[in-house]
Amino acid sequence: MNLDEHALASLTRVTRLVTLMQPLNYFVLYDDATSTSQGPARYSSLDEHLEPALVGLLFALHLPRHRQDPIDTSLEELSKARGLEQRPNIYICSVREFEEGALPVDNRTLAICPPEHLEDVKERCSTMQFLLPPLSFTELTTDVLRTVWDQIASLTVPTENLRTANQQFVPFDLSAIEVPNGFLRYQLTDQSVETTDRTAVERIEDSLHLRALISSLGALESAGATEESAARDLPKEYRKRAQSLRLPVAMAAPGVSPSEIGAVASRLGCSR
Incomplete structure (x- = not known):
């Protein structure tokens, strides 16, 4: 293969990856007849109208973020994709805004709504050519998650290299760690998520282990290792790889920075 052929092959891989990583669009709806905004917003204040929709938001975070997620891809490609934007577009808006507002055009995937509005939202989704009919907050379970994941995969990725969904719908108090770990486990194992008997530190260690494992297996895969040599060289x-992993840590403490004490005191109308 000459230099031009190498360049073309590389460009093709990059184009394919970028295309597959275009985010899917999910809409989480809440019931607020008093809303006056025009169209969906990426973020919304947490008020009493939005609270029932939180389960829908959590469910959307478990779904495929883009079209590459359900593909049984190479570990090298999976590792490199971590450097790209991987979040889906999740829009939070009232039912009225959804029915009357202008919605983003591309990749309209799924709407999740209050059960009392399901039929009306279903009609709107059909008109707007959503990929799937909507779901109500009352039907969001692990079984439904896996069914919807497989439906999205089969409708968005024309390939035979699709993995069967094994995602576990985890509760709010575990989601910050377990949802990201779920996407990593999805590519490696049949996935079993413990929910109560592991500490936060153990869950973080699990995340680091998965990242080191993917990085290690990806390096062996790229080097053309056989099954026998990979088993020998993996440890x-x-x-x-584990020694070179870096975990960003943010620390916060209550109070006011010494450099800001004067400014804060001035705004409050008191002396330092």
């Missing part, structure tokens, strides 16, 4: 490669 050494894993130790090397």
Whole structure:
């Protein structure tokens, strides 16, 4: 293969990856007849109208973020994709805004709504050519999650290399760690998510383990390792990758920074 052919092959891989990683669009609806805004917003204040929709927001975070998620891809490609934007577009808006407002055009995937509005929202989704009919907040379970995941996969990715959905719908108090880990486990195992008997530190360690494992297996895959040589070399490669992993940590403490004390005191109308 000459230089031009190498360049073309590389460009093709990049184009394919970028195309597959275009985010899918999910709409989480809440019931607020008093809303005056025109069209959906990416963010909304947390008020009494929005509270019932939180389960729909959590459910949407479990669904495929883009069209590459359901594909049984190479570990090297999976590892490199971590450097790209991987979040889906999740729009939060009232039912009225959804029915009357202008919606984003591309990749309209699924709407999740209050059960009393399901039939009206279903008609709107059909008119706007959503990929799937809407779901109500009362039917969001692990079984439904896996069914919807498989439906999205089969309708968005014309390939035979699709994995069967094994995502676990986890509760709010575990979602910050378990949802990201779920996407990693999805590519590696049949996935079993414990819900109560593991500490936050153990869950973070699990996340680091999965990332080191993917990185190690991806390196062996790229090097053309056979099944036998990979089994032999994996422990050494894993130790090397695990030692080089870096975990960003943010720390916060109550109070006012010394450099801001004067400014804060001035705004409050008191002395330092």
